[in-house]
Structures are given as structure tokens and as C-alpha cells.
Amino acid sequence: MADDIKVIAEVPSFTVTLMVRRYDPEVSEEVKWVDYDVTVYGTDRVLDALHKIKWEIDGSLTFRRSCAHGVCGSDAMRINGRNRLACKTLIKDLDITQPIYVEPIKGLPVEKDLVVNMEPFYKAYRDINPFLVASDKPEKERLQS
Numbered sequence: 001m002a003d004d005i006k007v008i009a010e011v012p013s014f015t016v017t018l019m020v021r022r023y024d025p026e027v028s029e030e031v032k033w034v035d036y037d038v039t040v041y042g043t044d045r046v047l048d049a050l051h052k053i054k055w056e057i058d059g060s061l062t063f064r065r066s067c068a069h070g071v072c073g074s075d076a077m078r079i080n081g082r083n084r085l086a087c088k089t090l091i092k093d094l095d096i097t098q099p100i101y102v103e104p105i106k107g108l109p110v111e112k113d114l115v116v117n118m119e120p121f122y123k124a125y126r127d128i129n130p131f132l133v134a135s136d137k138p139e140k141e142r143l144q145s
Contacts, residue, residue, distance in 0.1 A: 011041045016096050018049055020061065021103035023110050034058075035099060040091050046079055046102065047086040050114075063114035077114050078103045 015037055023031045036057055038049045047065055054061045066074040068087045075086040080094060080101050094100050108116035134142075 011043055013039050013041050014096065015039050016049065016091060017099040018046075018053065019099040019101045020050075020053070020113070021101075022061075022113055024060070024112055026112075033101075042092045044091050045087055046084075046089045046091060046094075046100070047075055049091060049100075050086060050102070061114075062112045076105050078105055 018036045018038055019033050020036060021031060022034050036053045038052050038057070040049050040052070047068060050061065050063055050065075054063075063077070063086070064074040065087065066072040068075075070085050070088040073085060076083060077086055078084070078101075079086065079089055083105055086102075091100070102114065104110050104114045104116045108118065108120055111117050
């Protein structure tokens with residue numbers, strides 16, 4: 001039965017170098033760049049490469065991720081100097097002939113590796129009150145689109 005299965009197309013693999021900005025305040029106050037050679041596929045995203053590093057190369061690498069579909073924004077980081085979501089950034093869309101630089105987003109305190117403290121952001125969000133507050137109680141449900 002397995003002989004009846006035809007491979008439609010193989011996705012080629014290739015090796016990329018990720019330069020990851022590492023910081024662990026429990027070990028040292030020093031920030032360092034560590035390079036990882038990772039075998040990836042043309043359909044992989046930066047988040048997939050980070051998972052391979054964490055699961056297969058260096059389990060101490062720390063980063064946030066949640067939905068992996070570009071909805072939650074928890075895997076926001078700087079990739080090659082631009083703010084991006086790791087789950088939405090295809091590796092094949094980057095210049096793979098050069099190292100891919102991955103670092104935490106700027107403007108927030110770094111807790112460890114690619115994880116930043118989001119509390120200043122959430123405080124600012126709460127302070128601006130980004131929603132409408134009704135002055136009266138509605139008689140019926142207010143429909144929104």
C-alpha cells in the first residue's frame with residue numbers, strides 16, 4: 001500500500017545561520033550574540049527555526065510564542081533590524097546568504113534573551129483608555145460590526 005503513495009513535491013531543506021542576541025541576568029549582565037546553524041525548509045518561518053534551536057540545539061534559549069498564526073503578537077521581535085512577528089516571517093523571504101539577526105523588540109526592558117517586560121506597554125494602554133465608555137445604560141443591545 002505504501003508503494004501506491006506518490007510524492008507530489010519535496011520541499012528542499014537548506015542551512016541558515018541565525019545570530020541571536022542572548023541575555024541572561026542570572027548568569028551575567030553581558031549581552032552577547034550567539035550564532036546557530038539551523039537546517040530549515042522553504043516553508044519554515046523564523047519561529048520554526050527558533051523552535052529547532054530550543055528543542056535540538058540549546059534548550060536555554062528563551063522567547064515568547066502563543067498562537068503561531070500572527071494574531072496574538074506574542075512573538076514580536078526584531079528580525080534583521082525590523083520589527084516583525086517570528087510566526088509570520090518566512091525564512092525564504094530573508095537574505096539567507098547572510099546571517100539572520102534576531103533580537104528583542106526595542107523600547108521595553110529585556111527580561112531574558114528575546115523576552116521583554118510588556119508591563120510598560122500594558123500600563124500605557126490602560127492609561128489611554130482605548131475604548132468608548134457609554135454614559136447611559138442602553139435599552140437594548142448595541143450592535144457593532
